[in-house]
Amino acid sequence: MNQEGVYANTGLPGSGLSYRQQVLDWEDLAQPQAQPGQAPQSQAPMPPIPALSPPRKTLAPPPFSQARQAAIAAAQVARRHGIQPPAGQRPSHTARAPPTTRHRWTQPTTRNTSYAIRDTQSAIRLQQGPSLMDSFSQTPFGTTSFADNPEPRCACLLLLDCSGSMQGNPIEELNAGLITFKDELAADELAVKRVEVAVISFGGAVNVVTDFTTAGAFTPTTLFAGGETPMGAAINLGLDLLQARKQIYKDNGIAYYRPWVFLITDGAPTDEWSAAANRVHQGESAKNFSFFAVGVENANLEKLGQIAARPTAQTPGAALPDLFLWLSKSLGSVSQSKVGDTVPLENPTAPDGWAAV
Numbered sequence: 001m002n003q004e005g006v007y008a009n010t011g012l013p014g015s016g017l018s019y020r021q022q023v024l025d026w027e028d029l030a031q032p033q034a035q036p037g038q039a040p041q042s043q044a045p046m047p048p049i050p051a052l053s054p055p056r057k058t059l060a061p062p063p064f065s066q067a068r069q070a071a072i073a074a075a076q077v078a079r080r081h082g083i084q085p086p087a088g089q090r091p092s093h094t095a096r097a098p099p100t101t102r103h104r105w106t107q108p109t110t111r112n113t114s115y116a117i118r119d120t121q122s123a124i125r126l127q128q129g130p131s132l133m134d135s136f137s138q139t140p141f142g143t144t145s146f147a148d149n150p151e152p153r154c155a156c157l158l159l160l161d162c163s164g165s166m167q168g169n170p171i172e173e174l175n176a177g178l179i180t181f182k183d184e185l186a187a188d189e190l191a192v193k194r195v196e197v198a199v200i201s202f203g204g205a206v207n208v209v210t211d212f213t214t215a216g217a218f219t220p221t222t223l224f225a226g227g228e229t230p231m232g233a234a235i236n237l238g239l240d241l242l243q244a245r246k247q248i249y250k251d252n253g254i255a256y257y258r259p260w261v262f263l264i265t266d267g268a269p270t271d272e273w274s275a276a277a278n279r280v281h282q283g284e285s286a287k288n289f290s291f292f293a294v295g296v297e298n299a300n301l302e303k304l305g306q307i308a309a310r311p312t313a314q315t316p317g318a319a320l321p322d323l324f325l326w327l328s329k330s331l332g333s334v335s336q337s338k339v340g341d342t343v344p345l346e347n348p349t350a351p352d353g354w355a356a357v
Contacts, residue, residue, distance in 0.1 A: 145214065151193045152255040152339050155212060155245055156331055157238050157289075159231075161265035161296075162203030166225040170266055170296055170320075177324035178220035184328035185215035191328075192216040194257075194335040198241060202234035203227045212245045231265060232273030235307070239279055242289060255339045259289040262327065263308070264320070268300035277307040284309040294323060 160174060178199075185191050197218045199209040204227020210218065242259055249256045261280075280291050293308035294315060295301050304312040315323055330345045337343050 146252045146254055149193055149214070150254065151190075152257060153196050153249055154191075154194050154257040154331060154334050155196045155198070155242060155259035156327070157242050157259065157261045158197065158199045159234050159238050159261065159263040160199060160201050160209075160223065161229060161231070161267065162201045162223050162225050162227075163229040163265075163267060163270075164203070164226050165229075165267050166203070166296075168225075171223060171225040173320040174264070175220070175222055177320040178223075180321045181324035181328050182215070182218055182220050184325060185218070185331065188215075188328075188332045188335070191332040191335040195331050196245070198238075198245075200234055200238050200241070202230050204230075206230055206234045206237055208237070208241065211241070228270040229265065229267050230271045231263075231269035231307075232271045232276040235263070235273070235276035235280065239276075239283065239289075257334055257337075257339055258287060260331070261289050261291045263291070263293045263304075264296060264323075265294075265304070266296040266299050268303045269307075273303075273307060280307055281309050296320070 162171065162174075166174065181197075185195055185197075192215045195215040196212045197210065197215060198212040199221070201207050201209050201223055203225055209221050209223070238261065242261065246256065246259070248254075283289050284291055290310075291308055292310060293304045293312045295304055295312055296315060299314065301312050301314060326346060333345065334343050
C-alpha cells in the first residue's frame with residue numbers, strides 16, 4: 001500500500017469511505033507486514049483479561065442501641081477510676097460487645113474519688129480525653145460556677161420530714177411550698193446568685209434530695225411520704241453537708257453569710273437524737289449557723305424545743321406555702337446586705353404571720 005493509499009484510507013475529507021471501512025482500514029494498518037519472501041506473520045493473541053474476584057464480604061459487628069453504647073462507655077470510665085457499680089447492675093464480662101469496648105468490672109482501688117458519674121452522657125464526654133478527666137476529677141462538684149459568679153453565698157439547708165404521718169395534705173402542701181420558694185427566689189435578681197439551697201428528706205431513710213446549688217439552678221423535687229422519722233440522722237447528715245460546703249467556700253475565696261438550717265416536721269424523732277441536739281446548740285453558740293425548727297400540725301414541740309436553741313414555731317399544714325414565702329423573702333433581705341450585718345426580719349408570729357410560739 002503506497003503512502004497516498006494510506007492517507008486515502010484514513011477517512012480524510014473527500015475519501016468517500018464509510019465509517020466502518022475507515023475502521024477496517026486502520027486495523028489493516030496495525031497488522032504486522034510480511035517482508036518479501038516471508039510468510040505472513042499472524043497477530044499475537046491478546047492475553048486473557050483476568051477475571052475480577054468478587055469483593056470479600058466482611059461481617060460488621062451487630063448494631064448496638066444508643067442506650068447500650070452509652071452503658072458500655074459508662075462502664076469503661078467507671079472501670080478506669082475504680083468505681084464499683086450498684087448491686088444487680090454489674091455487666092457480665094461475657095456480654096456481647098465490639099472488641100474495642102469489651103470490659104470487665106474490677107475491684108475498686110484505694111484512690112479517693114471526689115465525684116460520681118451521674119449519667120451516661122457525662123461518661124461519654126469524660127471518655128474523650130485524659131486531660132478532661134483529670135481536670136474534672138480535681139474539681140469538686142458545684143464549684144465550677146465560682147469563677148462566673150463570685151458573689152457571697154447564703155446557704156439554706158432544708159431538713160424535711162417525709163415520714164408516713166405526712167401523707168395526704170401535709171406532703172402536698174410541702175411540695176407546693178417548695179415551688180413557691182423556688183419562684184420567689186428566682187424573681188430576686190440578687191438572691192438568685194447568692195442564695196444556695198440544699199434539701200435533705202427523712203422518711204424511713206435519710207436522702208440528700210438536692211446538694212447545695214444556687215437558687216437559679218434549684219429545681220424542686222416532688223417528695224413522697226412513708227416510713228419512720230429518723231430526725232437525728234437527718235440533722236447530723238445535714239450539718240456535715242453544711243460544714244463541707246463552708247469549707248468549699250473558704251477554699252475558693254468565697255465570702256458567705258451565716259447559713260440557715262430549717263427543720264420541718266409533724267412528729268418526733270424515732271432514732272437517737274441527743275447527739276444531734278448537742279451539735280445544734282454548739283453550732284448556734286459559735287454562730288456557725290441559725291437553726292429553725294417548725295412543727296406542723298401535731299408535732300412534738302417539747303422534743304423540738306430540746307433540739308433547737310431557738311423558740312420552736314408551730315404551723316398548720318395549709319400554711320406551709322406561707323412559711324416558704326416568708327423564708328424566701330427573708331433570704332432575699334439577707335442577700336441584699338453585707339456579710340456580717342444584722343438584718344431585721346419580719347416576725348412570723350405576728351397576728352397575720354404563719355406561725356405561733
